[in-house]
Amino acid sequence: MNTNGSDERTQVNGTTGRRALLGAAVLGAGGAVLGLPGAARAAEARQSGHGGLKSLPKPTIIGHRGASGYRPEHTFGSYELALDLGADIVEAGDLVPTKDGHLVCRHEPEIGGTTDVADHPEFAGRRTTKVLDGVPTTGWFTEDFTLAELKTLRAIERIPANRPHNTLYNGHWEIPTFEEVLKWQDEQTRRRGRQVWIYPETKHPTYFRKLGLGLEERVAKLLRKYGKDKRNSPVILQSFEPTSIQRLNTLVDNPLVVLLSAANTQPYDFVATGDPRTVADLITPKGLREIAGYAQGIGPTLDLVIPKDANGDFTTPSTLVADAHKVGLILHPYTMRNENPFLPPAYRKGSDVTGYGNVFPSFQAYFETGIDGVFSDNADTAVLAREAFVNG
Numbered sequence: 238m239n240t241n242g243s244d245e246r247t248q249v250n251g252t253t254g255r256r257a258l259l260g261a262a263v264l265g266a267g268g269a270v271l272g273l274p275g276a277a278r279a280a281e282a283r284q285s286g287h288g289g290l291k292s293l294p295k296p297t298i299i300g301h302r303g304a305s306g307y308r309p310e311h312t313f314g315s316y317e318l319a320l321d322l323g324a325d326i327v328e329a330g331d332l333v334p335t336k337d338g339h340l341v342c343r344h345e346p347e348i349g350g351t352t353d354v355a356d357h358p359e360f361a362g363r364r365t366t367k368v369l370d371g372v373p374t375t376g377w378f379t380e381d382f383t384l385a386e387l388k389t390l391r392a393i394e395r396i397p398a399n400r401p402h403n404t405l406y407n408g409h410w411e412i413p414t415f416e417e418v419l420k421w422q423d424e425q426t427r428r429r430g431r432q433v434w435i436y437p438e439t440k441h442p443t444y445f446r447k448l449g450l451g452l453e454e455r456v457a458k459l460l461r462k463y464g465k466d467k468r469n470s471p472v473i474l475q476s477f478e479p480t481s482i483q484r485l486n487t488l489v490d491n492p493l494v495v496l497l498s499a500a501n502t503q504p505y506d507f508v509a510t511g512d513p514r515t516v517a518d519l520i521t522p523k524g525l526r527e528i529a530g531y532a533q534g535i536g537p538t539l540d541l542v543i544p545k546d547a548n549g550d551f552t553t554p555s556t557l558v559a560d561a562h563k564v565g566l567i568l569h570p571y572t573m574r575n576e577n578p579f580l581p582p583a584y585r586k587g588s589d590v591t592g593y594g595n596v597f598p599s600f601q602a603y604f605e606t607g608i609d610g611v612f613s614d615n616a617d618t619a620v621l622a623r624e625a626f627v628n629g
Contacts, residue, residue, distance in 0.1 A: 289469045290492050290533065290567065293325050296626075297610030298619045299436055300324035301572050302331070302344065306614035309392040309403055310351070311342040312410035313421060320425060320433065323620035326473070328612065329418045330437035334450040339384040340415035340459070344395060345369075346441065349376035352390040353408060360386070370444055370505040380448060387412050399576050399590055415456070419463045422471070434471040438496070442481040443506045453481060457488035466490060475536055478506040479519070479528070486531045494534040494569060495519070497541060516541075520557055526564050534567035534609070542570050542606055550581050551602060558607045571612035573600065573619060597622050 303315025304322055311331065319327045333346040347369070348354055354363075354377045363382070366375040379387065392410050394403035413421075418435060425433045439452045446452075456474065460466040466489040475494040476482050482493045498504075500517040507514055518524050520541060528535060543554045561568050573596065577585040580594040596615075600622030603611060613619035 290473070293434070293610070294623075295610070296604055296608055296623055297325045297569065298323065298616055298623060299326045299328055299569060299610055299612045300616045301328050301612040301614045303327055303329065304614070304616055305395075306400070306575060306618075307403065308406050309394045309410065310344060311413065312392045313413055314406060314410050316413075316418075316421070317425070319616045320429065322615075322617040324613075324616035325610075326434040326436050328438070329413075329422070329435040330415050331440045332415055332437050332452060332456065333379045333440050334445055334452065334455065335379055335382055335384045335387060337383045338450065338455065340452070340455050341379060341384070341387060342413045342415065342418060343379060343440075346379045346444075347374050347376040348379060348387075348390070348412075351392060351395050352377075352412065353393055354390050357390065370441055371508065380445070380450060384414065399578065401591060416459055416462075419459060419465065423463070426471075432471050434473070436473045436475060439474070439476040439478070439481045439485070441505070442476060442478050442484075443509050453484045453488060456485065460489055460491065468492070473534075478504050480506045480510075483531050492534065493532040494536050494567075495528050495532050496536040496571075498538055500541060520560070522560050522563070525561050525566060529564040529566050532566070534569060535561055536569045536571055536612070539570045539572070539603065542568070542608060543602060545581065548582060550583055554602075554606045562607065567609040569610040569612065570603065570608055573603075573611055573613040573615070575615045575618055597625065601626060 300316070300319025300322070302310035303312065304318035304324070305315055308315040308318055316327050316329050330342040331344050332340045333343050334340055344351055354360055360377065363377050364375070365378070365381070366373055367378060368374070388411055390412060391408040392412065393407040394400055397404050415437065422433050422435050437456065439456065442452045457466060460470070460472060465472045468490040470491055473492045473494060474482070474485050474489070475496050477496040477498065479495050482495050485491070485493055497516050497519060500520070501515060503515050519528065520537070537557060541555060541557055544552045546552050558568055575593045575596050576590065577587065577592050577594045578590050580596060580599060584596065584598055585594040586592060596618060600619065604623070604626045611619060
């Protein structure tokens, strides 16, 4: 995806021939995905081995943007607290680029809701409206700032109405770069005496490629720089756009995960290329076999695992877990949160939008489906729920 220079697919860990063939096989016209023979075996191979996915506890607890239930998301304060609370993996990095081509960690390229940029009069003129994946969006965008400029900003809580206690920490941390995260990962691994895993995501890759700021090549270049581009590297890569995962599959050997939103939605790369398929098509046995040809897992929204009725209560679990496992894919659904509005009505306690409900039955229900892990804003709650589930 590098529109700024060299094609880095020509040499990756001495697997040039395999990667070239693989890229030709999976990058079909219009973003179509072609299944590969032995896809389940390929997924199994990439999950195994020393330090691979199979070395992680099950169900794996993934700190969603760190410990975002307690600290402003995508800050080192949030990341480190997630590890302190027992997360097996930290989702360190929703990756978006700066004007000068650096990758930084923000939930979205629009940073008005996650930084104090509105308090900086020198940047008032940068506020604008852009069409982001077909949606007019007003605010400040990372691609309009140099890294040096972004480093003058500080992170703030994204959903203060639900998490007013997090606003105590507004202004304490700057925006981390992906390169800083990779260095932090090594430092935390040494400090804690155990391997720290991270789970970066390419955000809006089609949008950024059209701006000449392709994400995948930048991700791959940094992973290779720090020796973290191999199948047993403690870095899982994810994206809501299947073609971004396909492209990464030609650049690095890391475990790869396709994120899936609601069944009636379309990945934006499909929209951009005229591919008519929806997420509902991708979670059929045929769609899952195709995904297994270039990825090792899926990250479905929780409602794809256990659908809800019109009132928001659980119904019968879907067959997604069994269908995905049948083709060798792992499942890491998203996102478990403790606050009342994010829970089924039966598990809420009162009507306070900042109050915690009884989240443990929800964890139990999802764990019983056989999922391999879960994203949670509250890693300590998730770890305790896992202990209760594993110990019966």
